[in-house]
Amino acid sequence: xxxxxxxxxxxxxxxxxxxxxxxxxxxxxxxxxEERTAAALKIEEGSLYxxxxxxxxxxxxxxxxxxxxxxxxxxxxxLTAEGRHQLEADASGWAAFADAVGKVLYGxxxxxxAS
Amino acid sequence: xxxxxxxxxxxxxxxxxxxxxxxxxxxxxxxxxEERTAAALKIEEGSLYxxxxxxxxxxxxxxxxxxxxxxxxxxxxxLTAEGRHQLEADASGWAAFADAVGKVLYGxxxxxxAS
DNA sequence: AATACATCCCTTGACAGTCTAGGTATCCCG
DNA sequence: CGGGATACCTAGACTGTCAAGGGATGTATT
Numbered sequence: 001x002x003x004x005x006x007x008x009x010x011x012x013x014x015x016x017x018x019x020x021x022x023x024x025x026x027x028x029x030x031x032x033x034e035e036r037t038a039a040a041l042k043i044e045e046g047s048l049y050x051x052x053x054x055x056x057x058x059x060x061x062x063x064x065x066x067x068x069x070x071x072x073x074x075x076x077x078x079l080t081a082e083g084r085h086q087l088e089a090d091a092s093g094w095a096a097f098a099d100a101v102g103k104v105l106y107g108x109x110x111x112x113x114a115s
Numbered sequence: 116x117x118x119x120x121x122x123x124x125x126x127x128x129x130x131x132x133x134x135x136x137x138x139x140x141x142x143x144x145x146x147x148x149e150e151r152t153a154a155a156l157k158i159e160e161g162s163l164y165x166x167x168x169x170x171x172x173x174x175x176x177x178x179x180x181x182x183x184x185x186x187x188x189x190x191x192x193x194l195t196a197e198g199r200h201q202l203e204a205d206a207s208g209w210a211a212f213a214d215a216v217g218k219v220l221y222g223x224x225x226x227x228x229a230s
Numbered sequence: 231a232a233t234a235c236a237t238c239c240c241t242t243g244a245c246a247g248t249c250t251a252g253g254t255a256t257c258c259c260g
Numbered sequence: 261c262g263g264g265a266t267a268c269c270t271a272g273a274c275t276g277t278c279a280a281g282g283g284a285t286g287t288a289t290t
Contacts, residue, residue: 120247123246123247140238140239141239142238146237160238160240161241161242164240165240165241188238188239189239190239
């Protein structure tokens with residue numbers, strides 16, 4: 001059970017990665033993320049939709065109203081070329097960050113001042 | 116070069132882990148974190164000191180004015196038992212979160228809707 | 231003696247992102 | 261008809277980070 005606070009800043013890259021598989025609507029993105037991570041990640045709608053709008057304003061994704069398989073209207077988001085660039089940058093950024101945190105949390109090398 | 120935005124929520128556990136090696140002052144904690152991660156992490160003082168005060172209020176750490184090796188006055192922080200509990204919880208929480216994000220970012224299993 | 235740099239502490243104000251808690255509408259199933 | 265799933269949205273509170281300032285003292289350089 002992870003702590004929600006870590007999500008900060010990571011939601012964007014998670015959504016971008018999800019959309020890199022193909023266009024999908026917000027609800028579907030959230031569902032897949034939760035399913036894919038065995039509910040370890042819980043995506044709140046109050047975080048998701050602002051994030052989608054934010055990224056659309058930035059030109060990372062584009063939207064289009066379409067019908068789902070269930071004949072419901074939904075706004076499908078699609079990665080732009082810029083969004084794909086952003087995804088690559090953020091994915092490697094995350095890797096570097098996670099690696100740095102891992103060094104601290106799971107490293108066994110004691111600091112000099114540790115008696 | 117990681118993106119600073121990911122730090123959100125992680126600073127506390129990084130500081131707690133650093134202090135788990137023994138008491139240290141704020142400046143020393145920041146220096147060690149930056150050195151340990153090869154400057155991948157940059158700890159801003161404007162984030163660090165509020166974090167220390169926050170954690171002291173929560174009872175995770177305790178402080179005491181002492182002299183450093185260089186004969187400078189500095190506020191040394193020490194983990195409390197509660198802080199050690201918090202560290203364990205947050206460390207495993209981080210691991211779970213990082214694992215979940217990793218599944219999404221580096222997984223090769225395509226969603227059903229990916230044609 | 232003056233200057234610079236490193237060590238050590240702190241706070242204020244702006245800002246960004248998340249969450250809670252609401253709201254709307256349609257469809258399907260019992 | 262009621263409830264739950266699907267699908268969208270926003271307002272307001274909150275939290276944490278950052279930029280940009282501040283001060284004080286020790287050491288090294290000039």
